[in-house]
Amino acid sequence: MCDTCGCGERQVDVEVKESLFSKNRALGEENRRLVEAKGAKLVNLISAPGSGKTTLLEATITHLMPKVSIGVIEGDIETERDAQRIRATGARAVQITTGGACHLDAVLVHKALHTLFEGDSHLDLIFIENVGNLVCPASFYLGEHLRCILVSVPEGSDKPSKYPTTFKDADVFAITKIDLLPYFDFSIDEAAREARRINPGIQIVEVSAKTQEGMADWIHALGMKI
Amino acid sequence: MCDTCGCGERQVDVEVKESLFSKNRALGEENRRLVEAKGAKLVNLISAPGSGKTTLLEATITHLMPKVSIGVIEGDIETERDAQRIRATGARAVQITTGGACHLDAVLVHKALHTLFEGDSHLDLIFIENVGNLVCPASFYLGEHLRCILVSVPEGSDKPSKYPTTFKDADVFAITKIDLLPYFDFSIDEAAREARRINPGIQIVEVSAKTQEGMADWIHALGMKI
Numbered sequence: 001m002c003d004t005c006g007c008g009e010r011q012v013d014v015e016v017k018e019s020l021f022s023k024n025r026a027l028g029e030e031n032r033r034l035v036e037a038k039g040a041k042l043v044n045l046i047s048a049p050g051s052g053k054t055t056l057l058e059a060t061i062t063h064l065m066p067k068v069s070i071g072v073i074e075g076d077i078e079t080e081r082d083a084q085r086i087r088a089t090g091a092r093a094v095q096i097t098t099g100g101a102c103h104l105d106a107v108l109v110h111k112a113l114h115t116l117f118e119g120d121s122h123l124d125l126i127f128i129e130n131v132g133n134l135v136c137p138a139s140f141y142l143g144e145h146l147r148c149i150l151v152s153v154p155e156g157s158d159k160p161s162k163y164p165t166t167f168k169d170a171d172v173f174a175i176t177k178i179d180l181l182p183y184f185d186f187s188i189d190e191a192a193r194e195a196r197r198i199n200p201g202i203q204i205v206e207v208s209a210k211t212q213e214g215m216a217d218w219i220h221a222l223g224m225k226i
Numbered sequence: 227m228c229d230t231c232g233c234g235e236r237q238v239d240v241e242v243k244e245s246l247f248s249k250n251r252a253l254g255e256e257n258r259r260l261v262e263a264k265g266a267k268l269v270n271l272i273s274a275p276g277s278g279k280t281t282l283l284e285a286t287i288t289h290l291m292p293k294v295s296i297g298v299i300e301g302d303i304e305t306e307r308d309a310q311r312i313r314a315t316g317a318r319a320v321q322i323t324t325g326g327a328c329h330l331d332a333v334l335v336h337k338a339l340h341t342l343f344e345g346d347s348h349l350d351l352i353f354i355e356n357v358g359n360l361v362c363p364a365s366f367y368l369g370e371h372l373r374c375i376l377v378s379v380p381e382g383s384d385k386p387s388k389y390p391t392t393f394k395d396a397d398v399f400a401i402t403k404i405d406l407l408p409y410f411d412f413s414i415d416e417a418a419r420e421a422r423r424i425n426p427g428i429q430i431v432e433v434s435a436k437t438q439e440g441m442a443d444w445i446h447a448l449g450m451k452i
Contacts, residue, residue, distance in 0.1 A: 016242065048274045049360050049389070050381025077361065079387050100391050102328065102361035132388070134275050135303065135328035135359050154380035154403070155276025161305050162358070163275070165326050177380070183409065 024140055027106035031143025034113055040071075040123045043222060044142050046166065047150035048159075049132030052176045052209060054082045056150070056218070057127055059209035061089040063219060063226055064125070071123040073112040075104040075131045082129060092116055092123070103137040104130050125224070134159070138166040146222065148172040153180040157187040160194035167198045172205065172221045179208040250366055253332035257369025260339055266297075266349045269448060270368050272392065273376035274385075275358030278402045278435060280308045282376070282444070283353055285435035287315040289445060289452055290351070297349040299338040301330040301357045308355060318342055318349070329362040330354065332369060351450070360385070364392040372448065374398040379406040383413040386420035393424045398431065398447045405434040 035042045045053050054074075061070050071092040074082040083095035094112045096104060109128060116126065128144065130137040134151075149170045151159045154177065160167050167173065173195045175188060192204050205221050207214035219226050261268045271279050280300075287296050297318040300308040309321035320338045322330060335354060342352065354370065356363040360377075375396045377385045380403065386393050393399065399421045401414060418430050431447050433440035445452050 048276065048358070049385055050274065050378075076388055078390050079384070081384060081387075102359075131361070132274065133328075133359060133361050135357070136362065152276075152380065154378065154406075158305070158307060159275055161307070162302055164304050180380075180409075183406075 021139070024106045027110055028141040028143040031106055031110050031113060032145070033143075034110075034117075035126060035143060035145075038117060038123065040126050041146070041223065042126050042128065042142070042144045043146045043148060044128045044130060044137075044144035045148050045150060046130045046134070046137045046170075047132065047152075047176075048134040048155060051132075051150045051152040051155065053129050053132075053150055054085055055209045056174070056176060056207065057086060057129060058089055059212070059215060060127075060219065060222070061086070061091045063215060064224060065090060068124045068224060069122055071116045071121070071126045073104075073109060073116065073126065073128045075108070075129060077101070077131060092121065098131060102131060102133050102135075103140050104128065104142060105140045106142050109142045125222070134163050134166050138169065146171045148174055148221075150174045150176050151191065152177040153184050153186045156184075157191040158194075160191055160198060164198045167195050167202065170199060170202055172203045174218060174221070175204070175206045177208060177210070178206045178213060179211045247365070250332045253336055254367040254369040257332055257336055257339060258371070259369075260336075260343075261352060261369065261371075264343060264349065266352050267372070267449065268352050268354065268368070268370045269372045269374060270354045270356060270363075270370035271374050271376060272356045272360070272363045272396075273358065273378075273402075274360040274381060277358075277376040277378040277381065279355050279358075279376055280311055281435045282400070282402060282433065283312060283355060284315050285438070285441060286353075286445065286448070287312070287317045289441060290450060291316060294350045294450060295348055297342045297347070297352045299330075299335060299342065299352065299354045301334070301355060303327070303357060318347060324357060328357060328359050329366050330356050330368060331366045335368045351448070360389050360392055364395065372397045374400055374447075376400045376402050377417065378403040379410050379412045382410075383417040384420075386417055386424060390424045393421050393428065396425060396428055398429045400444060400447070401430070401432045403434060403436070404432045404439060405437045 072086045083093040086093035205217045207218045298312045309319040312319035431443045433444045
């Protein structure tokens with residue numbers, strides 16, 4: 001049971017909620033200042049479970065390191081698996097296990113940032129891989145410079161329409177696993193059109209970590225060069 | 227923004243949360259009594275976005291109707307699309323759009339049940355298709371006789387390990403889109419072993435709504451016969 005999700009608009013006291021979001025935002029701003037003081041950039045990756053966040057991160061790290069020094073904060077409800085996968089690429093990784101919570105918040109990320117920077121490590125780029133959930137993580141600003149939403153081809157092109165609140169505040173919409181397009185009824189046009197209707201400024205990239213197609217576009221969207 | 231997800235263990239007052247869950251459970255029991263009084267059975271489907279809940283429902287309805295009379299409560303953050311898809315099969319469907327909330331609760335389902343039963347309609351089997359989210363819906367008992375968790379092959383076989391709290395209280399674990407097994411590194415053994423470690427009594431079925439493989443097992447798990 002996700003025993004932290006004591007939510008529901010009619011249920012949780014509105015003042016408690018507002019105070020919670022405003023505290024989270026203030027600490028998010030502090031995270032951003034901390035990251036900027038260290039000369040780094042913070043990227044928050046949000047998607048449903050199984051959209052390929054970790055696989056895309058592995059490919060991204062392989063492209064950018066050692067020229068770009070990368071750290072990753074991994075958010076999961078349980079297990080250290082994703083951090084282990086990232087460490088195998090040579091990047092620094094800190095695992096947060098939320099023990100039930102459906103999202104990362106600015107407090108958890110703040111602690112993880114201090115761990116990442118231990119020993120005065122230099123990092124250029126820090127990724128946060130949020131808990132696999134297309135809904136709740138979107139409500140929690142973590143201090144990121146860039147918020148990226150991933151939807152994989154097997155999930156279907158109706159996801160922007162069905163989860164508009166998630167797309168509203170995103171900077172980048174990455175359509176992942178595009179090598180699978182021949183096998184699924186996924187319309188890039190529909191997904192892109194709906195995402196732009198909700199958020200006209202959103203940057204859309206199509207990428208496959210498996211075939212490497214679109215990796216240059218993805219890395220460009222992160223503000224980096226291969 | 228999912229503005230209802232004002233959660234976080236350290237953040238939301240524990241008493242508020244406990245009162246919320248206990249009220250939800252009481253109304254869930256009321257839903258169950260209502261459904262039983264009408265001679266029907268209630269099934270709650272929980273999965274991440276894009277695991278194929280609606281497609282599996284379409285196939286299930288095609289197999290069982292008109293012998294079994296079926297109603298569906300569709301939960302989505304936005305859009306009426308899923309209810310429209312279900313209505314096209316001839317089943318009754320009521321759409322709940324949560325407008326941001328990451329899960330259905332017993333209040334929303336209670337109202338939807340009354341709509342489904344309008345005109346004293348007879349229904350044998352009622353499905354609830356929860357909001358696409360593998361985390362939060364697991365915390366909200368809706369009165370269901372059967373709770374089914376779906377994970378599709380493209381999502382990966384590590385999902386039970388990563389979302390143990392979701393699997394703990396489930397009756398059925400359906401591995402969906404098994405026609406895609408040749409194209410993905412998905413281990414049925416790993417997924418089944420981990421699900422049984424968390425919940426030894428869980429019933430596991432492997433199914434493809436596309437090829438119909440495993441449909442008889444799935445329908446049997448629902449306590450029905452083809």
